[in-house]
């Protein structure tokens with residue numbers, strides 16, 4: 673046997689014995705353990721992470737969660753009613769890039785079990801009713817196209833019909849370029865829809881969720897909220913850091929576009945821990961709706977400070 677054959681067989685045995693030992697996607701899905709890429713805490717039991725509401729117990733990193741999990745966390749398991757919106761036809765431009773847009777949609781639907789990136793529901797926290805829309809980042813980066821726009825407008829109209837608040841749990845990469853100008857029109861349409869909500873004196877609260885909200889989503893609907901809250905450490909941006917740095921030709925702050933930096937610059941009203949979201953949301957909506965509820969009766973310092981901050985922001 674010459675040295676080339678020996679080397680080839682050695683390579684094949686490495687491929688067979690070492691590389692195949694890495695778990696496949698199915699193995700990972702079926703395992704009770706999950707690797708954490710947020711810090712060096714190593715693999716963690718999925719049940720432990722779920723118990724901590726998908727926030728790393730070690731470094732407090734907020735892991736991305738899908739809308740159904742978020743609604744269960746906010747309102748209790750299945751204690752919310754889904755809003756079904758009729759959607760427009762797919763792929764209006766018959767767009768094809770490295771693969772057809774229709775194929776991308778098909779695999780996003782298979783991956784998430786949703787027809788579009790938006791899932792909306794009607795639910796209550798105590799006696800306060802609200803319509804909540806959440807964006808699923810696993811659905812093509814939760815970019816907004818005509819279907820997502822229609823779905824959000826339908827949810828906003830539902831809030832107007834029910835005379836209740838509208839809450840947007842936002843995690844989105846911006847507008848979906850596979851639908852070109854039709855996607856960009858969503859920015860104007862959503863602005864008009866939010867204006868209708870405001871004409872009806874109904875509150876609009878945005879919750880910036882993990883991992884990020886960027887592009888046209890930040891430049892339209894999320895910037896129109898009465899109150900903007902964010903999970904800790906999420907990214908809120910228009911353009912990416914490298915694009916900004918290349919444009920302004922300056923060294924940028926290391927924390928730029930992180931929620932604490934955005935809060936410091938005045939574009940955010942408060943940061944909130946995931947476990948506190950329902951309570952904070954209830955208090956904010958109680959104040960905005962002038963319900964004169966427990967939010968005003970409690971006297972702990974943290975709440976009072978938040979109320980001052982919220983009232984200032986809402987005025």
Ligand SMILES: [Zn+2]
Pocket residue numbers: 708710711712713728729730731732733
């Ligand atoms: Zn961590």
